[in-house]
Amino acid sequence: MIRIRTLLASVFTACTLAAFPAQAQYGGAVPVSDIDPTIFHIDEKKHLGAKVAGDVKLIDGLGQEFALSDKLGKPLILVLSYYSCDGSCSVINQDLNAQLEDLTGVTPGEDFNVLTISFDEHDDLASIGVFKQHLQMTESMNGSWTFATFKDKEQIKPFTDSIGFNYFWSPQDRTFFHPGAFMFLTPEGRLARVLYALNSAPKDIKLAVFDAKAGAFKPTDIVDYAISLCYSYNYAEGKYTLSIPLFVGVGALSLGVSSFAVSVLFFRRRSRGRLNS
């Protein structure tokens, strides 16, 4: 909770600081934004189920080359950021980091992998290092979370387009505008769920991991899996909410049985009454 507050405070501070130049430029008037807000969302209707290119080559923070498919085989939380970002990227990754630390029942590295890839072709090993240092990740998280860049810059756009991740460079703001999304891929690399930074809780992360597992779970996970069935993903709110119809349906199961029990009691009492009279 403290971490979330810290993150929110950071975002607030960043926005406040950013407002000073804006104040100077616009003289106190609130500028009308001409940015299409849909850019900050991934069109799930269109892209859920889309398969990412597993053969795309990436380079990690140690300079080692690997294919995206090397991180698959289990669910993968994919974050697309850029490492020279001085705005939301660190907030997005810090938020995920904080949530993963509070996660129970599923373990990063064991039940799923985490991969942050930069979509900025200018990022390199040095910027990965600075970015990671800024995140102050724990050692355990370090082992299961890979930060990488694309080896072939030509693959960036087709890759991001394939899962509906839109972004653009604003020369005026000297920043990329992009969604703050956690994209959950199935072990086969299909987009299964999208959550948004600062809008999700560890519970949502866990449920999204279960969704990405596509029904595969260990016997020890059976209780967690059963609990996951009680929730459904709310596309409007970008988080999981209790599935009320399921509870109504299960509750209804008892209606017939209890009406039978009441009838038996009534019949027996009536029969006893007749015998006594």
Add this chain to the structure above:
Amino acid sequence: MSTPTTTAGHAAAPAWKEWVLTTDHKRIGVLYLVGSMAAFGVAGLMALIIRYEQMELGMQFIESGTEYNGYLYFHGAAMILAFLIPGLTGFAANYFLPLMIGARDVAFPRINAFSVWLFFFAIILALLSFIVPDAPDIMWTGYPPYAVTTAANTSLYVFTVHLLGFSSILGAVNFLVTVIYMRAPGMGWNQLNVFVWTTVAAFVIQLVFIPVLAAAVTLLLFDKYLGTHFYDPSAGGDVLLYQNLFWFYSHPAVYVIFLPAVGILFDIMATMAKNRVFNYKVAIYAGIWGIVGIAGIVWVHHLYIAGMPDWIRLGHMVTTLLISVPVGLLTISLWGTLYKGAITYNTAMMYAASCLYLILLGGLTGIPLAIPSMTLHLSETSYVHAHFHFIMALFSAFALFAGIYYWFPKMTGRFADGGMATFSFWANFVGVNLTFWPLFIIGKEGMPRRYWDYEMFKDVQVMGYSFEDYHLIATIGAFIIAIGMITQTINFIYSAFKGKPAPTNPWNSRSLEWTHTASPPGPGNFGGTDVVVDENWSPYEYNTK
């Protein structure tokens, strides 16, 4: 002209009032029969319209897809909810179950009367579909999002389901208490007619599962008219959950129809073959209760193409195939009951025997639909349509007709057998085969269900014939069925008043409804003497060697 009086000297109520206010289970049974047959008639008319529309490519009779959907809706909803279930668990159970167990009435006669009138209100509500300008067009399944977004009147569907569901729950409670507490003294559980067992099993299924359907459609109503989003994924709802809740009841509902139909067959076959029921205890405890035990864990095979983890598909494939074991045990018992029997082939027995063919065909064609890899191809085709008509609609309707012919002398004191009965049986039997075999063939080739036209298949040939040719045969079959059913209805009405008088026990049955009651049975069923049976008594006491 003198006023009719009762034995107590009071003025007798007019006949219509006696029927409207009756709490006699036999009259209530007859009311269910009349209501369900009326629903069958209208649903059958819808089927003829559907078939006529599909007879040729292009528009024949129907002016829009919405209108076609309306006919599909009424046909499906009326056949299942207003004909098969009330016909078997309403009519047959009401009239004969108390007689079979030696009870003078049911446990809660007034509740019984209330449930039949709920049923009639539901039928009236369903018939309103023909009057309101925006009739429901959501099939009998009512799937969202279409059921929510359609301009048609989904509430008529929901309230019809509510009334029928409430009626069924009341009926289930009533009959379960009746069988548990009102059996004739000395009558043990292993001395019950198979029909009683199957009806009890059907009511257990109704009691457990039908509230889930009622809950599911209530939330559908809220989504459509109150703006909630229970089934709207864009606002946190779960559209697939409706399908799960719907089929969680509606697949077991197949057994609510199937089981009493099997029970009727057992009683007819044992009587007509003068044989004991073969493997009685296996049929009851492994067959009937095996079906009840598995009925609630097979529904997902209706959703194989909806997207789900493979292990769920696999699990439900196993349970769906597994349910063929108890069904197979019941079928073996039916055949065994006929084995070396002195079989009397009357109309009831002809219908019953044809059910052995229908269950075999319907059962075997269901195997591919239990297997996900094959369902992916066959789902939503007319193959499914033909399959469920054979295994559920035709099998159960033929069993019900068998039951009506079998018990006709008990209900009216007259036979319904004769030339018209034989003609109508053969017309129906030939008609159903002509109607549904072609649908298997073109369904396997991809003919979709619920389509009012099939322009996209106009150049496809199957075994040298076009889809249109197969649809033509199916339509001819449907009209032959119509001739059979009209003849049969005329025969029932004629025989009820002018039929050949029947003795009290024309089939020499050992079952209590034949041996201990007049035809038709009077008030109180058994005259002045209570029925008592000894421990050796059996309703199938034919060959005791």
